[in-house]
Amino acid sequence: MWPDLIRKAKEGGLDAVETYVFWNAHEPVRRQYDFSGNLDLVRFLKTIRDEGLYAILRIGPYACAEWNYGGFPMWLHNMPGVSFRTKNDVFMNEMKNFTSLIVDMVKRERLFASQGGHIILAQIENEYGNVMKSYGEDGKSYINWCAQMADSLDIGVPWIMCQQAGAPKPMLETCNGWYCDQYKPKDPNTPKMWTENWTGWFKSWGGADPLRTAEDLAYSVARFFQKGGTLQNYYMYHGGTNFGRTSGGPYMTTTYDYNAPLDEYGNLNQPKWGHLKQLHDVLHSIEYTLTHGDVNTQKIDNFVTVTIYQTNDKSSCFLSNTNTTTDAKVNFGGINYFIPAWSISILPDCREEAYNTAKIYAQTSMMIKKSNKAEDEPDSLKWAWRPELIESASVHGKGDVSVNKIVDQKDMANDASDYLWYMTSVVLAKDDPMLNGIATLRVADTGHVLHAFVNGKYIGSQWAKYGKNVAYVFEKNIKLSPGKNLISLLSVTVGFKNYEAKFDLVGAGISSPVELVLNEGNQTFVKDLSSNKWTYKIGLDGISNKVFDTDCASKPSLKWVSDPVPINRNFTWYKTTFKAPLGNKPVVVDLVGLGKGMAWVNGHSLGRYWPSYIADEQLCKTKPCDYRGRYSDKKCLSKCGEPTQRWYHVPRSFLNDGENTLILFEEFGGNPSWVQFQTVEVGSVCVNAYEGKVVELSCHSRPISKIKFSSFGHPQGVCGSFKKSECESDVDAILIIEKECVGKESCSFKISEDKFGKAYCEAKRLAVEAVCEDFTF
Numbered sequence: 031m032w033p034d035l036i037r038k039a040k041e042g043g044l045d046a047v048e049t050y051v052f053w054n055a056h057e058p059v060r061r062q063y064d065f066s067g068n069l070d071l072v073r074f075l076k077t078i079r080d081e082g083l084y085a086i087l088r089i090g091p092y093a094c095a096e097w098n099y100g101g102f103p104m105w106l107h108n109m110p111g112v113s114f115r116t117k118n119d120v121f122m123n124e125m126k127n128f129t130s131l132i133v134d135m136v137k138r139e140r141l142f143a144s145q146g147g148h149i150i151l152a153q154i155e156n157e158y159g160n161v162m163k164s165y166g167e168d169g170k171s172y173i174n175w176c177a178q179m180a181d182s183l184d185i186g187v188p189w190i191m192c193q194q195a196g197a198p199k200p201m202l203e204t205c206n207g208w209y210c211d212q213y214k215p216k217d218p219n220t221p222k223m224w225t226e227n228w229t230g231w232f233k234s235w236g237g238a239d240p241l242r243t244a245e246d247l248a249y250s251v252a253r254f255f256q257k258g259g260t261l262q263n264y265y266m267y268h269g270g271t272n273f274g275r276t277s278g279g280p281y282m283t284t285t286y287d288y289n290a291p292l293d294e295y296g297n298l299n300q301p302k303w304g305h306l307k308q309l310h311d312v313l314h315s316i317e318y319t320l321t322h323g324d325v326n327t328q329k330i331d332n333f334v335t336v337t338i339y340q341t342n343d344k345s346s347c348f349l350s351n352t353n354t355t356t357d358a359k360v361n362f363g364g365i366n367y368f369i370p371a372w373s374i375s376i377l378p379d380c381r382e383e384a385y386n387t388a389k390i391y392a393q394t395s396m397m398i399k400k401s402n403k404a405e406d407e408p409d410s411l412k413w414a415w416r417p418e419l420i421e422s423a424s425v426h427g428k429g430d431v432s433v434n435k436i437v438d439q440k441d442m443a444n445d446a447s448d449y450l451w452y453m454t455s456v457v458l459a460k461d462d463p464m465l466n467g468i469a470t471l472r473v474a475d476t477g478h479v480l481h482a483f484v485n486g487k488y489i490g491s492q493w494a495k496y497g498k499n500v501a502y503v504f505e506k507n508i509k510l511s512p513g514k515n516l517i518s519l520l521s522v523t524v525g526f527k528n529y530e531a532k533f534d535l536v537g538a539g540i541s542s543p544v545e546l547v548l549n550e551g552n553q554t555f556v557k558d559l560s561s562n563k564w565t566y567k568i569g570l571d572g573i574s575n576k577v578f579d580t581d582c583a584s585k586p587s588l589k590w591v592s593d594p595v596p597i598n599r600n601f602t603w604y605k606t607t608f609k610a611p612l613g614n615k616p617v618v619v620d621l622v623g624l625g626k627g628m629a630w631v632n633g634h635s636l637g638r639y640w641p642s643y644i645a646d647e648q649l650c651k652t653k654p655c656d657y658r659g660r661y662s663d664k665k666c667l668s669k670c671g672e673p674t675q676r677w678y679h680v681p682r683s684f685l686n687d688g689e690n691t692l693i694l695f696e697e698f699g700g701n702p703s704w705v706q707f708q709t710v711e712v713g714s715v716c717v718n719a720y721e722g723k724v725v726e727l728s729c730h731s732r733p734i735s736k737i738k739f740s741s742f743g744h745p746q747g748v749c750g751s752f753k754k755s756e757c758e759s760d761v762d763a764i765l766i767i768e769k770e771c772v773g774k775e776s777c778s779f780k781i782s783e784d785k786f787g788k789a790y791c792e793a794k795r796l797a798v799e800a801v802c803e804d805f806t807f
Contacts, residue, residue, distance in 0.1 A: 031296055031681065032074060035268050036081045038292055042303055043310025046084035046150065048225070048263045049074065053091040053128055054103040054445075055276075060124075063131070071132070072139050079141070079148045086263065088153040088225075089132050091125060093528075096232045096286065098278040100528035104445035107534055114534040115158065117168035117175070126179050129154070133183045144186020153225070154180040157193040157206060164531035177201045192225040206265070208242075208661050211253040222258050226265035227251065229302070230289025231663040234281045235524065235640050235674050236496025238649040238667035240289050244305040245373070245657035248387035251306070252374040255313060255320060256337045256348035268292035271679045274635040275448060278528035280478050280500060283675045284637035294679055295616035295710050297397065298730075304392025309376075312385040316346040316378050334358050334369065338380065347380040354659040368793070372658040388657065391719045393727055394749040398713035399618065399677065400804075401706060404609035411606040411692075413702050414590035418601040418695070419571040424518045425486035427453040429567035436560055438476075439521055439539025447569035448628075448638075452519040452540050454562040460512045463548060463555045470547040471517065473504040476537040479522035479626075479697075481600075484508045485515055488600070491698070496646055501541075510546070517559070519544075522697070524638065570695075572603055578630035578693045597701040600625075604694040604702045610685040615709040617685065618677040623705065625698025632691055634684040641673040642698060680707070711802070714738065716749035718797045721781045728776035729802035736801040737772065740764040742781070743789035745797035752797045761787030767798055 039047060051071060057063055065071055078085045092115060093101035106112060112120040133152075141147035155176050162169040173191075177198040180189045190202045196216040197203040205213040206226035215222060229247055231240035254262055269288030277284055287294040291303040298304070313320070316339070323339035323346070330336060333353035339346045351358045351369040358369045369375055373388035422428045429451060431442075436452065443450045458464055471482060471489070477500035479493040489508055494500045521539040542560040576582045590605055611617055621629065621639050629636040650670035694702060712732070717725045721742075727734065743758035763786055771777035779785065781796045 031683070032077045033081075035292060035296055036078055036083065038296070038298065038303075039267055040081050040083055042267075042291060042307045043314065044083065044264075044267065046086055046263070047078045047267075048086040048088060048265075050088045050090060050093045050095055050097075050101065051132055052093055052095075052097060052101045052276075053106075054099060054101055056132075057103055057128060060103075060105050065135075072135060072141075075136070075141055075149065076139070083148070084143075085141075085149045086151045086153070086225075087132075087136065087149050088156065089129055090153065090156050091128050091132075092156050092158075094156055095528070096278050096282045097272075097528055098276050099445070099526040100278065100533065102534065104440060104526075107440055108444060114532070115155075115161075115169075115172065116165045117171040122172070122175060122179075129179070130183060133185060137185070142185050142187050149187060151188055151190055152180075152185055153190045153192065154201070155191055155194070158191070159194040159203075161531035174198045190223065190225065204261075209250050209253070210259070210262075211250070211257040221260040222254075223261040224254055224259060225261075225263050227254075227262055229264050229266060229291060230287075232269075232286065232288060233283045233674065234279060234496060235283055235643045236281070236646055237283075237674060238645045239669040240663060241655065241666040241668060242289055242661050243655070243657035243666065244302040244390060244392075245388045246661050247302065248305055248309050249372060249374055249657075251309060252348065252376060252385075252387050253350065256350060256374060258325065260321075264291065266290040268296065270294055271637065273637050275445075275525070275638070277525045277637065279525040280523065280527060281494070281496070282525050282528075284639065284678060285675050293397075295618070297616065297710065297712075298395065300395035300715075301390050301392040305390050308392060309385055309387070312376050312378065315384075316344075316376075319344050319346040330360050330362065331358070334360050336362055345380040347377040349375040349377065349383075389720055391717070391723045391725050393725070394716040394718070395712045395730075396714045396716070396750055397710055399620070399708040400711055401708055402608070402611045403709075404611050410703060411608060411705060412592075413595045414592045414605045415595050416572075416577070416588065416590050416603045416605075417599075418603060420483075420520075420601055421486070422571070423451040423453060423520070423567050424483040424488075425516070427455060427516050427518060427565055429453055429565035432563055432565045434561060434563050436540055436542050436544065436564055437566065438537050438541075439523060440526065440537075442539070442566050443568045445526070447573060448523050449568070449570050449573070450521045450523075450539055451565075451567040452521060452544075453516065453565040453567070454544075454559055455514050455516045456510075456546065456557065456559060456562070457514050458510055458512055462512075463550065463553075464510055464546055464557065465512060466550055467548055468507045469510055470549075471504070471506050471508050472543070472545045472547050473519060474501070474541045474543055475504055475521070476501050476539060476541050478524040478538075480504050480540070481520040481522070481697075482506060483516075483518040483520075485511065486518075496643075517544075570601075572695060573628075577603060578628075578635075578695070579633045580691050581633075595702070597703070598699040600697060600699040602696045602699070604696060606692050606702070606705075607689050608692060608707055610682075610687070610690060611707060611709045613709065614682065615711050617680040617682060618708050618710055619680055619692065620677055620704070620706050620708055621694075622673060622676050624694065624696060624700035624702065627695045627697045629678060629695075630693045631680050631684045632686060634681075636678045636680060639675070639678055639694075641676050642700065643674045645670045645672055645674050647671045677708070714750070714799055714801045716752070716797070716799045718745070718749070718752075718795060719781055721783065721794045721796070724778055724780045725796075726776060726778040727771055727798065727800050729800075731775060733773050733775055733803045734771045734777065734800045735773075735803035737764050737767045737798065738801050739797065739799040740767045742786035742796045743794060744791040745795060747797075749799060752799055757789055757791040759783075759787035759789040763796065763798075767800070771800060 269286040370388040655666035740763035
């Protein structure tokens with residue numbers, strides 16, 4: 031996908047691509063490096079170069095990014111004497127080793143701008159200023175060491191530190207956030223740079239879909255450059271997918287769409303992509319004036335200001351209205367302008383408005399999911415299944431290592447798997463009070479999911495709830511027997527914490543105490559098992575034996591049963607085959623009906639799935655989405671009461687031309703019969719724009735088949751639910767658009783009364799919804 035994504039970024043008006051370098055991906059085992067396949071950093075950087083774009087290399091190596099453990103490898107956590115992100119020789123030596131490795135690799139390829147390459151900036155550390163206070167004087171020493179270490183690598187281009195006010199020289203500080211127009215570097219000689227403009231937000235299991243409107247995102251960019259900004263980077267321009275076990279959090283979803291201008295699958299997220307492209311084009315047109323002109327700001331009223339950039343040859347102006355509710359009509363230079371609330375108009379010649387952040391002329395694309403139309407593909411998939419062999423742990427208590435204490439999951443499993451068995455036994459004499467009634471098993475858990483078995487019998491599960499503290503106490507009534515009783519606890523992590531001060535110290539898995547409790551009359555009997563002999567087993571049998579691998583899955587020794595296929599059965603493997611959908615549109619698999627688990631296509635991990643986790647309905651009980659006013663992650667949420675994530679990306683590169691294999695590990699229990707493969711395509715496209723502009727409708731390589739709605743005047747509603755108003759032209763706008771567009775892949779036209787007739791409204795708009803042709807293969 032790299033060439034296509036980078037090409038779309040360039041077409042969208044970007045000058046550079048910024049990328050992290052994930053330490054745990056490239057050095058999964060100490061001094062064992064991986065730069066193969068999708069981890070080929072040099073190939074990625076060269077792909078950026080080949081498209082004629084610059085690159086910004088954020089080495090970190092702490093990344094955050096909602097990535098597992100913030101990008102730190104777990105072996106680093108388990109090194110004796112280590113303390114992360116502070117004055118600590120063990121940590122600093124490892125950080126220097128990895129940073130030097132990356133710099134040397136890039137230098138060998140001569141990719142830094144100082145060598146004639148295209149990398150113009152590099153970053154060391156990441157948002158440390160947000161947490162530095164928690165580390166005291168050692169934190170100050172550490173950040174100074176970071177600067178000295180980075181500078182000693184002599185890359186010949188500037189190093190940056192984001193969110194690091196007063197960064198030690200020669201580092202350059204930068205800003206991150208939804209808005210950075212008010213940001214001023216402490217050093218007046220440092221250019222005003224914005225390394226992360228958050229285009230939306232991430233999503234957690236149980237969370238709703240985020241939306242940052244195109245109007246507000248464009249406003250933040252225009253405002254930044256109005257206020258003297260020099261570099262602005264979108265985080266994310268394309269978010270993509272957390273394949274495998276890379277999502278962090280904890281509880282981060284597999285999708286990392288981020289409501290970015292390019293969606294998770296690489297499609298243009300319209301109108302955001304197009305609206306920003308138009309902004310970039312206008313900013314590029316006045317680049318010389320912005321970088322060389324004198325600046326003068328004038329206040330027109332309490333909320334409206336004009337900023338003039340002037341050279342000897344040209345003047346360019348920004349007219350901004352920061353009022354969050356009231357539109358403005360102003361006269362500037364003898365010309366009247368209409369500036370909607372919370373918007374900025376850009377006048378390249380200080381006379382004609384070329385762009386306004388709240389006036390969208392880019393099309394809106396409504397994406398749809400279409401069923402698999404591969405040749406001879408049946409309507410439903412045919413499944414086979416096999417159980418996960420849990421008996422060795424749940425019934426027999428067999429494991430890999432035994433310790434007389436409860437050990438943190440990070441320390442024991444070393445992030446080799448989400449799954450870790452904790453097993454112990456308790457011997458009860460016939461007269462033990464615990465046998466006098468129903469005892470309770472009480473387990474303190476730091477997260478994230480716990481499954482409990484007593485004497486081989488499954489007794490229940492628990493997991494942390496969205497927005498709550500991850501830690502919880504599992505309590506379940508159990509029946510114990512005289513003699514030996516085996517307690518087997520399967521702890522399941524859902525990504526390790528990736529942010530906050532000292533996040534590396536946050537525990538995972540089961541913590542103390544683990545107790546048996548019996549209330550009898552006025553007495554309470556407690557057996558604390560925390561200091562028992564605990565036996566540990568990392569992973570599950572099926573995952574350890576790679577039953578998800580295509581070669582392994584077909585071995586005769588792995589018995590798959592075709593009939594009957596059980597549903598709602600926990601700890602179950604399912605397998606099916608399918609043909610890839612025809613065409614080149616992005617492919618997803620709909621996993622609605624399943625509980626929680628992991629999925630693989632042809633041995634490639636699609637990541638964790640959890641469609642049974644429903645987005646909290648309370649999250650969407652806020653005001654209707656309004657672009658006006660400052661954005662936050664609580665604003666403009668949607669799809670509450672629906673699965674947090676139902677569809678999972680299957681890159682075309684994972685698929686074969688012939689038969690493909692999908693394997694699921696279902697942890698909770700679900701119904702695989704509802705699973706189906708689909709393609710993501712443009713279903714319909716809309717424009718809703720003021721007169722005087724040329725607009726374009728495009729179905730992206732498919733013809734426009736029908737005009738569903740068209741009205742010139744003052745149409746109401748949004749794409750998919752437009753309505754006519756009392757103010758409308760007498761001319762039939764549908765007939766005009768049909769003639770212009772039907773049968774074509776794209777069409778463009780100017781919105782004017784000459785074309786669409788008189789409409790007696792003050793601010794006339796044209797709204798159109800066009801349907802894209804549904805090809806039948």
